[in-house]
Amino acid sequence: MQNTIASLVRRSLISGLIIATSPLAAQPLELPIDHPAQQLLRQGDTFAAIRQLRAAEARHPRDGNTVLLLAYAYYLAGQKTLFAQKAAAAIPLLPQSPDPHYALGRYYLDDVGRCDRASAEFRQALARNPQHSPSLYHLGWCLELDQQPEEAARHYQLANSWLGHLGLARLALDANEPEKALAAANRAARLAPNAFLVHALLGKIHQRRGDCRQALPAFERAATLDPTDAPILYQLARCAAALGNTTLQRETLERYERLRALYN
Numbered sequence: 001m002q003n004t005i006a007s008l009v010r011r012s013l014i015s016g017l018i019i020a021t022s023p024l025a026a027q028p029l030e031l032p033i034d035h036p037a038q039q040l041l042r043q044g045d046t047f048a049a050i051r052q053l054r055a056a057e058a059r060h061p062r063d064g065n066t067v068l069l070l071a072y073a074y075y076l077a078g079q080k081t082l083f084a085q086k087a088a089a090a091i092p093l094l095p096q097s098p099d100p101h102y103a104l105g106r107y108y109l110d111d112v113g114r115c116d117r118a119s120a121e122f123r124q125a126l127a128r129n130p131q132h133s134p135s136l137y138h139l140g141w142c143l144e145l146d147q148q149p150e151e152a153a154r155h156y157q158l159a160n161s162w163l164g165h166l167g168l169a170r171l172a173l174d175a176n177e178p179e180k181a182l183a184a185a186n187r188a189a190r191l192a193p194n195a196f197l198v199h200a201l202l203g204k205i206h207q208r209r210g211d212c213r214q215a216l217p218a219f220e221r222a223a224t225l226d227p228t229d230a231p232i233l234y235q236l237a238r239c240a241a242a243l244g245n246t247t248l249q250r251e252t253l254e255r256y257e258r259l260r261a262l263y264n
Contacts, residue, residue, distance in 0.1 A: 029106045031099055033069045041073060049073045064093030068100055075103075080111055098125035098132040105138060115142040137163035144171065162191035162198065169201055178208045196225040200232055203239075212239040223252075230259040 037056075040049035053070040060066060071086030084107055090100040105121030108114045122139040125132050140155030149171050156167035169184035182205050188198045199222035206215035219236040223229065233256040240249035 029072070029075060029103065029110070031068060031072045031103060033065050033072075033099070035065060035069050037069060037073070041069075041076060046073055046077045050077060062093060064090050064097070064100075067093055068097075068103065071100075071103065075107070080107065083107065096128055098129040098135060101125035101128070102132065102135050102138075105135065109138060109142065115145055118142055131158075131160075133159045133161040133163060137161070137167055140164075140167050149175070162188040162195060165191065166195075166197055166201060169205065173201075173205055173208060178205055181205045182209070194225065196222055196229070199225065200229070203232070203235060207235065207239070212242040215239050216243065216245075227255075228259065228263075230256055230263070233259065 035053075037049040037052045040046075040052065050070065050073045053066060053073055056063070056066045057070055067086055068090035071083045071090060074080075074086060075083040084104065087100050087103045087107070094100055101121045101124040105118045105125065107118075108121060109118035112118075119139055119142045122135040122142070125135040126139070129135075136155050136159035140152040140159065143149075143155060144152035144167070153168060153171055156164040156171070158164070159167070165184045165188035169181045169188060172178075172181035172184060182202075185198060185202050185205055188195070189202060192198055199218050203215045203218035203222060206212070206218060216236065216239040219232055219239060222232045223236055226232070233252050237249050237252040237256060240246075240252060
């Protein structure tokens, strides 16, 4: 298997091809709700958080933040149907909050693959808070998927956040404007220096510019931030091969192979 992968890397370098990585669009769903159960969720103790939140909901069934955070906990536990039910139940309890609509929008976008439903939810979120950056970005992403780059760019600019700059960088790269893409990605990196998506996109941009010396540290940083992303490891191996770093190439391909075996 490793020899086959290494052979593919060498052939792709010779032919000048760039194997596509993931679209680099999604960020982890997060909801900024102040609740004691948040600490359990941050610690990864999702089921303990669910137990605590269900008990809190039983005591205070009209507490919208508790209901919405329970929805989020179900989402993290992979219980997407329960998530959707609780997120919908939170809407009348939090009529002025963009968060329930944003959460449902992410569900329709990331899990159901329905950009139309997702866009409608993001627009509902923005009706409640026109400056809600996550909804602006993800509505822009829906528009980008719908081949409306100008409208997508408008929403990315309105987002005025690292996510917005990330979207503008991706659009510029798709338009074959790598220098413009690099400037936008660097702005995103200054605002979110520890964001996996930013460093992964920086690597792709440098790769498009034919500069593996700059792409390699970007991919290394991305691989450190998310060690489970196999496509990034593949691109890192390609850059290492291009620079003659056979040790890094071999080690990275071994990690790539382990991930492929683990996640098929």
